[in-house]
Amino acid sequence: MSAGWEPDVLGRPFEQLTLPLGRDNEGDVVATLVRLEPPKLAGLTGPLRDVDVLYLHGWSDYFFQVELARFWASLGARFHALDLRKYGRSLGPGQTPGFVTTFDTYDDDIAAALEAMGHALDRKPSHRRLVMMAHSTGGLTATLWASRHQDRLAALVLNSPWLELQLGTLGRQALSPLVQMRARVDPMGAHPVVDLGFYTRAQTEVGALPVRGYRREWRPERGFPTHPAWLAAVVEAHRRVSAGVDVGCPTLVLLSTKSTNPFAWNAEMTGSDSVLIVDDIARAAVRIGRDVTIARIDGGIHDLFLSRPAPREHAYRTLERWLTQGAVVRSRG
Template identity: 50%
Template sequence: MTQPWGPDILGEGFEQQTLNLDDGGIATLVRYAGSGPLRRDETSNGGIDADVLYVHGWSDYFFQRHVAEFWHRAGARFYALDLHNYGRSLRPGLVPGFVTNLVDYDADIAAALDAMGRSGARREDRPLILLGHSTGGLTLSLWASRHPGLASALVLNSPWLEFQATELGRRAIAPLVGLHARLHPLTPLPPVDPGIYTRAVSATLDGEWDYNLEWRPDRGFPITPAFLDAVFRGQATVAAGLGIDAPVLVLLSDKSYLQPKWSADALTADVALNVDAVAHRSLSLADTVTVSRLPNALHDIFLSPESIRREAFERIGRWLPMALQPTDAVVWEARTAGL
């Protein structure tokens, strides 16, 4: 049985609900029930009556209060999902982040939509806006492609749509990763994160953010063949073309810093993705894709310095009202009906 809503670790205005999945696992849904004023000037059309579902990235969970507050001020109902084996959903004995196929997250998303009161709801009811970061952006893109007619718009925050070494690198090593995933799915791969990203974002170092270090470790969870194989297969599906039937906004930094040692350049770049490769791959998502590059942004756009976060929110505010409007064809058909 799904648990009732209760207090969340983020404090006033936030609530959480444990979602019991059919396979015995659990996910956790967070909602923002803040009572702050609805600022109609956040969007160009006077507010957006929609549901927003946020999904985090690898070795992560939802803690970005300001993101929830932005959507609340814009008029939307904000929810965030901690997937099974992540964050609030972690329990003793579970392998953090373990998954063998990104399709496995369909159960988490279905349970979240049901708890949001959207079971079976289509976009003609209240719009559903999917907001995904990094691996969460890849997961939501694949989900939207498999579930046409449900999402009204996707906002992707540095989605991990392509391997850092580009498609050629992914295709070269994918068979070996797949073999290890079948034979030794949980054997940790050599670590690739020396803690550069944590240094850029953590308030204990050069960043400004406080968060749970057990749910978001300094060097991330150990990468396993099972997880990397799941990501590679998802990226291959994107490369083949998804045909998402909703407009997509992709937010990216203007540059990457993928070096193994610390530099001040890490404070003004994406240290996790090859942003140029992702920008190119974004065009495989849908017929209508907007790629928006933000100078000096970090991997999580919304953990960047305040001026960059503000610019990102403003770009969403300009893009989303137009994205949610009916297509020109629908408008033209309505205007010419009966002529």
């Protein structure tokens, strides 16, 4: 059983709750839920006063975006973020960071978080609306989860979601048999390091890092090592998205306007996505539902809410306008 809500590494008023998920061959497995309550007045009168938010982080990442949490809380929402198993606050000694063999594994993490939030999946949907927000690999996880739980979300917000491999659809299809074969014969083998640390450098140069509560051991400059069985899970998840899914709710997909070659440092990395091929993601996004809005942020980096002040403000205003003037508000019963 969890010990209950405790002070978080981000400092007051953030709190965290440990969610036990059983054991695997690396020991006890947990997820960690972080929460921020809205200010009293916003919680009573804000446009999102009946909304609970669950945020999912990306690969080699964890939740530390205090400004993002306060944005949601300022609109009256109850904000929650989930450090998935073997990431961030949930990473235990001797565990393989971020390792899963299928993205369906995260159903258990999300179910535990939703139960703690008052949205247990074995009960009727809460009178409070549930909004999920996710970044990068978390966006892939959230998209697939939403497609299997179409009656649960009032809205889905995806910040540079990893909906397609950087090789594109044809490259992924050509690579897939080799990936699947190696996953079978050498599931925990080593991959070459492809993250050269330039994305972290870009965040530092634009002033997004460091911030209070930032832990480099939870978010290493060059990312965590990856393994064949994990890559096979990613490729399979991309295949499912490419085949077409339906998240069943209004969806906002936020992307930078351009991508940059990630293998050689250049100043454009401080104003573009150096992780994903954003045009490929935009094409993939139209296959995840019937009510999808794609918004491009000029000058944005991979995590748009860690960009320079001007594109970051543009991303916040775009998100606020979509939330408060669009389908999310209209869905209030």
